[in-house]
Amino acid sequence: MKAGKPVRTYGQGRGPAIAWWGNPAARALIWQALLAIAVISLFVWAGRNVVTNLRASHITWGFGFLAEPASFDITGSLIPFRAGDSYGRALMAGFGNTLTASLTAIVIATALGFVVGVARLSNNALVARSASAYVEVLRNTPLLLQLLVWYNVVLKALPGPRQSIALPGGLLLNNRGLYGPWPVESPGWNAVGAGLLTALGLCIGLAAWSARRRREGKAALTLWAIAPAVLICLPLAAAWLTAGSLVGALPVTWPELRGFNVGGGVTLLPEFVALVLGLSLYTSAFIAEIVRSGVQAVPKGQREAGRALGLGEGPILRLIVIPQALRLIIPPLTGQYLNLTKNSSLAVAIGYPDLVSIGAGPVLQNTGQALEVISLIMLIYLGLSLLTALLMNWWNARMALAER
């Protein structure tokens, strides 16, 4: 700085000059900068440690291992996996299993939770008390313990494969799983699949059209009668047109005893059943409480107003109470869905090949790429959770009170 230039001070001409460190804004800025430096340094330090330690143990960082062939097998994954497929595919198979188990459990937990939650509010003391007992027992014991109990119940209660219980519809039940008939890949079944998709699209379109007509004050469609007819007839018609006749167009494999075990058909593993059972019962207890509190939070006056208008109990619940309760239920419900998805990683304890069990098991063990595998698993769970939250937020926004 050249001599003779005026020194700039704060608060010129208005009272005594304040030094820059006396200025609250400048001080806040300095503290923030220091904190930022500290946080960044922490990350740099951790990163450098990782690099040094990896180098010291001669481990090379990278995701190239995902394309390499793995030499282990996975039973009962939705995405088929055999020894010789890549590690990446193994992770995909695990992810597919996590998704299947979580989605199934979410549907069951929600249905059960709504029923139990409403039951807790019942005027019938027996129903209300039973629902309370259900909630308290399931909510207050560790999930891992419940999973182990269910798994052992499933294994112990069922007979071996040679004494399988034959259920109606060609189903076989034993301690290796629940076996059922399954379609064999054929032009007929492909046509059924295509027909089903078309029918679904058609039904959604009809529902939207019907809703618009209702808003416009015109008569709505009797969807409950039309939808099932479309969903059944369209696929069958497609199969008939493709194969020329329905007889023999839809081949099916039936489960039967072959050697040690039941072969053919499709299998629901006992591990899957125990996991879905454990997860959905545990989470349903929490959902029941959310539903109960949501319904109770709707002011009593709303029901009374409904009665004053001459509505019956059914319409009051359907048109007045539930829409208002949903606004309170959806946000905490999202949290439960996220918990359930993450809790599904306890599958490792009962031998269900989910993402963590496959990833942290054979994939990590045989490649040694611990950091990569674990961060990949974390990213997948994070992505799944964010997606769930996004969908639920969208639903929440639709349900939220529209203020005009």
Add this chain to the structure above:
Amino acid sequence: MKRAPVLMAMTCGVIAAAANGAPASAGVLDQVKQRGELICGSNPGLAGFGVPDDKGKWTGFDVDYCRAISAAIFGDPDKVKYVPLTAKDRFTALQTGEIDVLVRNTTWTMTGDTAVGASFTSINFYDQQAFMVRARLGVKSALELNGAEICVQRGTTNELNLADFFRAHKMDYKPVAFGSAAETVRAYDAHRCDVFTSDSSALYAERLRMTNPAENIVLPERISREPFAAAVRKGDGQWFDVVRWVGFGLVAAEEAGITKANVEEKRASDNPELRRMLGVDGKLGSGIGLPNEWLVNIVRAVGNYGEIYERNLGENSRLKIPRGQNNLWNKGGLMYAPPIR
């Protein structure tokens, strides 16, 4: 602003630590000596190899190896902290420095030495993978197992050998894999699977835990080689040597006839080989950072290789596994130690 100085000190500390960069890397041997305790990764519970008793005291074949290392360093076999690890977690624990040494019936493989970042020292047990079935099934050979459901532990070499075996013989099977050995055994015992596969030593040990041990038989086929070895983290030559030579020392002591009972007597011998081994002559022990009487301390605490074997796995134990391949090289086995000189 009372918090300001604290916050400032913390900030400075973090910055200083970051500037300092990588952590000071003293050798593992020095760290163990400074800590006054060896941290040994062990099996969470496998009869004969490593199990805690009802008082929390660990015993077993692998545990005695940890005790031998502790005796070599401290002259006291009990300065060991055991960290029970499942097969799935063991290498991660070693990589991250949670344990100093992994002695946990772990198979030495090439991947273990390269990708996993471990260094296997010396083999302490030669094992092979086998199959166990219920006698009632009427199966006499592993080649009759087409279509079977097989219980196996996740993340082990057993899982891989199993896939290889069935692929090589063009047979079909369904693996049911569990995270821990205990769960695997429990599932087989609950008839979830037709077959249980593991290393043959583990099959014999786990059979003791089953509801009806006598109804289970081990099939004659051995489908793999499973050499168990103690492993250390890669990159510390001195620590590698210490663990490796404790193993060799145990075998050499058996070959030289040094036992827990006669070690003091042998020390007074004028045989030059014995005098060298037992630290009377030369400075072999201090050469790798141990007291000169390292081998005396080891044998006094746990005995020689043969004594450890007999006590935990052999005739004096519940397992009664014959020495077989684990006998000394001059008695028809594979156990061989390079000369201590």
